[in-house]
Amino acid sequence: MAKNDVKVLGAWPSPYVMRPRIALNIKSVNYEFLEETFGSKSELLLQSNPVHKKIPVLIHGDKPICESMIIVEYIDEVWTSGPSILPSDPYDRAIQRFWAAYVDEKWFAAMKGLRSAQGEERKAFLDQVTEGLALLEEAFGKCSKGKAFFGGDRIGLLDIAFGSFLGWLKVTEKVNGVKLLDEAKTPGLVKWAERFCADAAVKSVMPETEKLLEFSKVLAAKMKGAPPPKN
């Protein structure tokens, strides 16, 4: 397939953008990565995602697909010759989807809270984050069944959903001076995180922690200077 048949609109620091890129790498699909300029939205983005105006967007041929996990499932369904990203059993699929939704709706929401919180509030968010990690450690045990990833021998849907946040997790550890993934409390996840980041499909798209840390400082400065967000 010609490279320009598949495009990803995104930005290198975004964990959501990483997800379709990892999925495409798993399927060995060549794609063109169109980087959005931080702080502005291109015409192409506004046209391809008029409803949310957000990255990532996958453009396949001339068809846009939006929302990172929806894009990942689309990639899995279209490129069937590559390794499967979702398990074949409907119950296992439901479990992977459940935890992916939990990571997005509950856990990362607490992470974002932690990043911007002060004082007492910070402790509350930190507790939520670590409780969430304890749940995910347990889920890892059940889903992996002793294998390397949530998906088994290979990276699957939940690995992608949760693993894409590892860069920001490391930044949060540095900025807040806390250890979130811990050999004592979350030994399974510690080893899983190393394997995930080292995986061929992930390595090329996972940003270096130092770069992300620098970017987070730029982002924090901008947010302090910026007017309060709408929602």
Place this chain on the structure above:
Amino acid sequence: MANEVVLLDFWPSMFGMRVRIALAEKGIKYEYKEEDLKNKSPLLLEMNPINKQIPVLIHNGKPVCESLIIVQYIDEVWNDKSPLLPSDPYQRAQARFWADFVDKKVYGASRKVWSTKGEEQEAGKKEFFEILKTLEVELGDKPYFGGETFGYVDLSFITFYSWFQAYEVFGNINIEAECPKIIAWAKRCLQKESVAKTLPDQKKVYEFVAQMRKRFVSE
């Protein structure tokens, strides 16, 4: 093994209704267990320890949680009849996108319409109509969001219709005047047995919401 299906639910829940419609579409026999959300059963807490919420589908003893995840599960297991999602990957992605849109947007805005007053309510009403109008544009001239047949997006949104009377009374709004296509679509969906038998009477929901509103708004 016998196919044992249990649904933990709460009658006015638009999320639970989605699952009931899906089960009806597939002709699946199941045991319905009504939960008292102020006094959650040990079974619910055991089956959904993370969120402790309904709906929960228990299939041969194994729980599936989150309404749209449950609906997809039902569609995948009982795949011999009445497909809820399209078979084409791009159409499926579009269906998932719009059901996700309904999930992210409709509940939040509608909640402001019935549980607040004053400026907050006015803002909620404005948001609610923006969202419904976006859905109207997506519906276009199609009979259903899914095209010629009732599908995943229709199922995800129609359940909110049972709350429309409550929104209209407490929000002092007229949904048909603002979004006639949505009302026409809803009435079309109600011609389906699975929908008609599932959706509770709007008046019953309105009375339920009236009780709840007292907790949020003093008037």
